[in-house]
Amino acid sequence: MDTRLLKCLSFKSCTSSSTIRNPSQDDTPSISREYHLAVHTASYIEIRSNVEAQSHHLNPTRERVKEALPSTPTRLTRLLSTFFDHTETASDLCLHLRRTLLHARELHAPLHDLLKTLDPTHPTPRDCDRALQLLHPFETLQNPIPDNTFSAVRAALSALKTLLDRRTAKSLSRLRLFRHAVRGSAVCLVAIAVTVVAATVAATVHALVTLPAAGAGVAVPVCASEKRETARLRQLDAAARCAYVLSNDLGTIDALVSRLRAAVEADKVLVRLGLERENERYLVQEVIKQLWKSHQGFLLQIEELEEHIFLCFYNINKARLLVLQEICNDPAF
Structure with a gap:
């Protein structure tokens, strides 16, 4: 599994927004452990099984979010x-891309079956004839792998993170104002208490005994607005971090999709070359050898891409749960 995936895997737990690790921290051993744990969790296994059965559902659902x-x-x-x-x-x-990869496997299945039945290092004349018969329809197929599948949603997530960051900055400013106001109120209360105590001392000697108690009884006022703003800040922070991580996840998938699409195009060039020079058996044999090598890479790339898709489903659900939890923890909601 390549390290780009591991850098994108940044969700450790769904207990709070603070559990989303900053993807910029390149801590490979820690992330490797995190990746190992993620792919063995019950939720990941369940998501993978559902996706493979073409029955994946968001968690939390749209209805649950609307209720919250x-x-x-x-x-x-x-x-x-x-x-x-x-x-x-x-x-x-992601679900559409997963179906596209299944379709790509189906289109390449005849080529896969052919390459399994011959010795790629020494194709016989009969192997060349069989290959040419298969390559004619294969060459006419359109490349099933899309391009820039997630560019629009990645741009949308990046734009959203910018808005969330701006709103976070405003929320932090409000919190500072609230805390300054609370400290100011506390100073006023202490001054009033000292004045009252001084007046009492002048009236009676027994006030000297109650002086420590009077000072200890001065409480800093609890600001409801500060609590509300803190809850908002946690929601904004969770959403911003999740948007960043998911945008990186989708960027990794887009890069792998582009690589796979380029590999298919390279195969089509090989096929076209073999068909154009089909009378030159030595050249056809070389095309078969190269197709066998590239096909092994094609299968590995599809498996890697599918693994990223499963993990992205997992991260999407984890992100939605994290943000929903912060919403539900807000007493005002």
């Missing part, structure tokens, strides 16, 4: 709703 979000839209809820919309789109595109 407040009915009265705000700037924050619109951003969060957009996040869930983009992750749903990404999931749909």
Whole structure:
């Protein structure tokens, strides 16, 4: 498994938004352990089984998300709703790409069956004849591998992260104001308490005994607005981090798709060369040898790409659960 996948795998737990690790931290041993744990979790295995059975479903579902979000839209809820919309789109595109890869396997199955029945290092004249018969229809096939499948949703996730970051900065500014106000209120309360104690001391000697208690009884006021803003900040942070990780996941898949598409195009060039020079048996034999090598690579690339798709499904669901949990933890929702 290549390290680009491991760098994108950044979800450790669904307990809180703080469990999303920054993908920029290149800690290969730690990430390798994380990858190993991820692919052996029950949720990953279940997702892979469902995708292979063509019955994958988002978790949490669109209906569950709609229930969790407040009915009265705000700037924050619109951003969060957009996040869930983009992750749903990404999931749909992953499922479509998975079906495309199954179709690509079917198209290459006759070539795969042929190459299994011959010695690629020494193709016989009969092998060349069989190969030429097969290559004629194969050459006319369109490349089944798409290009830039996730470019639009990646751009949308990046734009969303920018908006979330701006909203996070505003939320942090509000929190600072709240905390300054709380500290100011506490100072005022202490000053009032000192004044009261001083007046009491002047009236009675017994106030000296209660002075420590009076000072200890001064409490910093609890700011409900600060709690509310902290909850918003956690939601924004979770959504922004998840959007970043998923955008990287999809970028990795797009790169692998482009590589696979290029490999198919290279095979088509080989096939075309063999058909154009079919009377030159030595050249046809060389084409068969190269096709056998490239086909092994084609199968490995499809397997690697499918593995990335399964992990992306897993990360999409994990991201949605993380953000939903922060929403449900907000007492105002």
